[in-house]
Amino acid sequence: MCWFRRDLRVADNPALAAAAAAGPVVALFVVDEVLRGQGAATRWRLQGALSALSADLKGRGGALVVRTGDAAEVVAGVAAEVDAAEIHATDWPEPARSAADARVAQRLEADGRRLILHCGHLLVAPQAIRTGSGGVYKVYTPFARAVRRHGVPAPLPEPKICWADPPRSEPLPDLAPDMDRGAEVVARHAAPAGEAAARERLDAFLGRAAGYLQRDRPDRPEATSGLSDALATGEISPRTIWAAAERHLHDPARAQAAEKFLSELTWRDFAWHLLTEWPTLPEREWRAEFAAFPFRRDTADETAWTRAVTGEPLVDAGLREMFVTGRMHNRVRLAVASYLSKHLLIDWRVGLRWFADTLIDWDPASNAMNWQWVAGSGPDASPYFRIFNPATQAAKFDPKGDYRRRWLWGWDGSDSEDARDYFDAVPRSWGMDPADGYPDEPIVDLAAGRQRALEALATMRQAQAEPDVGPDGRASEAPDEEE
């Protein structure tokens, strides 16, 4: 039996391959509390992937069995109905899922059955990448080198599947009723869901891969792959992407871009390696000294940030792009996160949760690692005093303002349709109207916000009377950096 979760594909799916090798296959998907606890946008995106997988399996003569309820009870119940001795699933060690998996395994064991978890969501299994002394890498560069030394296994071919008679299934559920009117807007902007569509996206991206060197330019959205939501739903495996991109390393016109792309994919693995070792990464500062950081509680500023009316154009453009498309350009994510945790001095977890609720590519490991990276509290993090200046970032990476005009209705004369869509996506209760235009004044002066952030850092350090040294013993650099 194969229990699908965030691995909604047939190719390079070790869990499905193992189930197929063991005998006739029952394909199960469970709508449980863990899934219901995830953000609205990611559930909405998962729904598309689920429908596509269901149609795909049907086309192959199989069926996806959907059941709702407590995972332990449902999986044990279906396993008993079809008398499956082994239940194969792809590991996805997000803390809530891992805790639920432990309960499922225990419940199955009581019935004499086994839950077998396979590593299908990463390039390399976390246990395989260890430092010389057997520890976990806390710094990206040596981690990436170790991944290259180890080598990324080739993707598995599609398995030959013999289908078992499927037990009763519920109709495909509405996983995200809470997306409300936003669903229609995001649907208009989203790429098609499903494994075949993800593969097409990969091929199209690789055809223009040389442009990846422009990946930091939000005004060039085609420069990046746009594959993160397909990875988050497991419509495509990272090993499939790796193998396809690796072939471009031999093409002198694309080698540099392909190399960079592979290194970004390795950041994703690094994030999961960290989360696997430190499951508290989404909740607690990895650098203990940051637990005492004097964040402000300011609901007005927090609301201005979530509603994308801070008056700081690059920040608001990114937040509006996210609300309309469920995605945000990486360079802008950095600026938006830095602005919240530094210029506004608001707890990074506020931003992490907002991203978790509004991103269709939500990935618990990448989200947590990146938020802690920006906030300065994570392993291999950017030093706290490295404060992104959103105006400088905008001038550098969106020099003509095309990105900001695309997402900010009324800014610099913008009347773009994408910018207009924001007002149809946001809840009516926010009372936002295009006629209000774009805010004239920023809620915080950038120089003053930066100064306040540096003072907060000094306060934290004074309270602890010790230098900013990470657990790996690397001292931070001179405190006067702005980007």
Ligand SMILES: Cc1cc2nc3c(=O)[nH]c(=O)nc-3n(C[C@H](O)[C@H](O)[C@H](O)COP(=O)(O)OP(=O)(O)OC[C@H]3O[C@@H](n4cnc5c(N)ncnc54)[C@H](O)[C@@H]3O)c2cc1C
């Ligand atoms: C504060 C913050 C929060 C983030 N939250 C998420 C999240 O919830 N989900 C998510 O997938 N990414 C997250 N990222 C990372 C990054 O922004 C996205 O992966 C990237 O924008 C996706 O676009 P793409 O697929 O076109 O990327 P490409 O540039 O084409 O990269 C290919 C793949 O590499 C991986 N990757 C690229 N950059 C990073 C990175 N910085 N960290 C980890 N993996 C990376 C992604 O899987 C991506 O799909 C976050 C970044 C920041 C700064």
